Amino acid sequence: MFLIDSHCHIDKLDYHRLHRDVTDVMEKAKTRDVRLILAVCTTLLNFENITAFIGCRDDILFSCGIHPLNIDEQLYDLLELRSIAARENVVALGETGLDYSNPQENKALQQEIFREHIRIGNEYNKPLIVHTRNARDDTIAILREGKADKCSGVLHCFTDDRDTAKVLLDIGFYISFSGIVTFRNAHVLHETARFVPLDRLLIETDSPYLAPVPYRGKENQPAYVRDIAEYIARLKDIKLEKLATATTANFCRLFHFNKPLCRL
Template sequence: MLLVDSHCHLDCLDYQTLHQNVDDALAKAKVRDVGYVLAVATTLPGYQAMTQLIGARDDVAFSCGVHPLNLEDSYDYGELRRLAAAAQVVALGETGLDYFYQKDNLELQQASFREHIHIGRDLDKPLIVHTRDARADTLAILREENAQDCGGVLHCFTEDRATAEVLLDLGFYISFSGIVTFRNAEQLREVARYVPLDRILVETDSPYLAPVPHRGKENQPAYVRDVAEYMAVLKGISLENLAEATTNNFSRLFHIKL
């Protein structure tokens, strides 16, 4: 059985007290059948530091992008395109819109999001999309920029069924994190039951959002198994079937043979 953590900030884990190093964190994941990780960038300097920290590995892939909450320091779109063109980069992002934490730079967020889509289409690499309190604009921009041409995933999904329906119509995948295990997440569980098995991914978003029964602890790739076990119950299937489906979905979306 192979589980994939489809969204992890692997460079941000606690390597002082929780893990000895990246090898240690990934070894703990493998003990729980989590054998592959997508390490996600949120700034361009962060992408470069992350790839230097992790190095070339056969169990980690990288994304390259600028998070909507990290636009206070302007970045060069040409540099994004250059870095994202690297063979080790399988996706653009994470990108998107966040109107919950920042409302004073909406035009800049939207421009950055559109540029990620343009580059994703040009490079034929999918998008990793973040959205918070920005549902309408996120979906509108995805449509306007023909994001279905490169595809992508709405990561750490917390929206409603109507949003899921639009994303599925665009050919996007929907990724569930530890939030689906939280006590007050019944609406999200309803969406998880609705989304077809061939469009689901699982993730940790480590080091954030540790699932039950690890709430209050720092999240890590090993805990994606807890998300997968919970999702398997929601879908009424075995963990093995859930793992097979989500791993196949990951391979298909990110053009990675696993």
């Protein structure tokens, strides 16, 4: 079986108490059939630091982007973003999007930078990793306006209802579920997970955040994506192996990953 953690902040794991190094993290993941992860960056400095920290590995891919909560003047440079996005080791643009959780945030600037991620994604044919919080309508409007269906992408850590999922699916996006889907009271999300077609579904940990049951409240890690996969397989009443095969194929299709999986 082959599982992929499609969204992980691997540089933020606890390397003082819980893990020796990145190799230790990946060894733990592979004992649970998690053989590939996407290391997601939230600032341009974060990208440079994380690629230096991890080095060149076949089992870790990279994205580059500017998180909507990291857009102060010191943390973004759109020319540099474009330059980094062109690199061969970058498979996606993001984490990008809109976050209106704090009324003081600069919505206009968030929207401007989100649009630029879409333009770059379309230019280089690299998919988007989209974060949205309290910004459903604006997120969808900007994706449509920017013709984001051209490069496609994923709405990561999805927490909304099936109607929102359908709109995103119609745009050509994938839906990714995190550990939140395993929470007992996440009834709306359970229904959404049942609704999303198997060929448009991804799984992620969003490590070190949002650990799934039975690790809720503890630090998350890529190995735990299996628990998310198992839970969604039960929701859909399918075998785990079928879900693993589908989500792996979806990941490889979306992120244009065509290396032999047997080598990982």
